Every structure is written in C-alpha cells, then in structure tokens.
Amino acid sequence: MAPTPQPGIFAAALAEHAYLEFDLRPGAAPRELFAALTAVGEPMPATGAINVVVGVRPSLWEPVVAVDFLAPITGPDGFTMPATQHDAWLWLSGADRTALFDYTRAALGILETVAVAATEVSGWVYHHDRDLTGFIDGTENPTRSEAPSVAVIAAGPAAGCSVALVQQWRHDTDAWEALSVAAQEDVIGRTKADSIELDDDVKPPTSHVARTVVEEDGEELAILRRNTAYGTVRDHGTMFVGFCATQHPLDEMLRRMAGVGDGVRDALTRYTAPLTGAYYVIPPVEALAPYAPEA
C-alpha cells in the first residue's frame, strides 16, 4: 500500500492557525526530534479537533527529497528573500482558538524536551478565503482530487513525502491601500471582487499571476497553497505555505518573483516583504509511526 501523506496537508481550512519552527538542542539527535514530532499528534484520535502537520529540515530526512533553504534569493535590483532554515516545523489548526492554544502549549511542552522554539506565528482565515490584500487567495489551487498528485511524491523510496515552503510575508497595508482597486488588480493579475484573471493583453508582466504561472515543457508547474493571514492590526501579512511533490516549482516561482534571470520583479513584492524562508519535508504517516512513543 502507498504510504499515507499527512492528512492535515489537505484538511479543510479551519479558522485558527499556529505555526512554529524549532531548532534541535545541542547534542539532541534527529531521531529524538522525530519522536517528539510524532508524539505531538498521538494523543488525539484521527477525528480530533486539531489538524497537525509536522515537517523536518530537508537535510535531516532520508531519503533526500529536497535541500535546505540556505542561501537568500536576491534579484538584480537587490530585492532579497531571506533564508531562515530551522530544523522542524509545526502547523496546527483548529476551529476554536482556545482549543488550539491549549493544544499548541502541550505540543510545545513535548518538543521543548529536544528542541528550542525559534519562531511562532498566529494565523487566521480572513474573510473566508481572502488574504490581507483583500484578494481571494487559492483560486488556482488544484482541486481535491488533483491535490495529492501535485503535493505528494507518488512512488519510490520517498513516496508519501511532500516538500513544504514556509515563508512569512509582512504586508505594507498603508502603501497597498493607497493604490486604486484597478492598480491593485494590475499587481495581482486578477480582479479583486471575484478573482477573474485579467486578459493576457492587459495583464502586466510584473503581475503576481504572470510571475507565478511557469510553463516548462508545455506544462504549467503546479503547487498546493495553504496560506492564511497572520498577525495583529499593526503588524500583519500572509503566512505562505506551499506544498509540492518536488522542490523545483516552489524554488522557480520564488526566483521569478524576485526577478532572478529576466529582471522582471513581481509587483506584489513592492507591498509585502518576506521575513522568513524555509523548506521542510513532510514525511508520510508510516515513516513517522516507528518513532511514536510506546503506548
């Protein structure tokens, strides 16, 4: 039987989200980290109220499916996406903030025996399916039946693994809101109210859609995006979480957004700035199960 991808990758979007990254304590072994990550999801029945997705630094996982985000990505004008790789990633989500808070605290307690929390971000679903630019985010995502083949390695020794790109983007909401709706639509490449793609003859080549639609060998590169809004009234943005069966589409989209190669920088990057950037391998359920604490 094919290994089971972590179900939280595809779970319906719940209202409240917690994202944490961890670094191994000096002397702790990766196997202890895998055990702690596995233990985080264990106390709960599969039908529990919290979705759990755990990821590990690519260089800690065998077989190799991706490389760490070690070098910043810099475009020709100096725009830079920082590389802030950590050893583990935890994405918890739930419908109720209190339940999520309690669960995340318990998870932290387990993980802190072997690792130190390096980042923590609180996310939520803004206006059903919009990001904090006010645009619908996820329109071109694969459908439910397409998503597994886009996001998960289908066969071979790493079958069931997914590669996640995790990037926190802080928005400059004042600058964004100073734009007219028409100017915002040129930045995204879609209409604001109903997310209809602008016609090719009017869609600027700098638009976000123009930069992230990448064709290779006649095929569009596909990823599964699970972004949410994050933050507070004064400091907020988009928690970008993208899954793919291979690292290349994610990496190529980032390079094109920065203008690497052709010098065309994504206009969206003038209104939102990446604060972090890391890749994680999301191992399948069966690969983590052997690390589970004994019942």
Ligand code: HEM
């Ligand atoms: C602040 C960060 C970001 C925001 C606010 C944002 C927002 C959006 C919006 C509003 C759309 C149009 C609707 C849709 O199809 O979902 C979109 C499309 C898309 N974005 Fe982003 N995005 C961000 C970062 C990224 C990053 C970092 C990547 C890739 C690594 C990416 C990849 C894509 C892709 C592949 C599409 C679909 C293009 C298409 O097929 O039409 N986005 N994004």
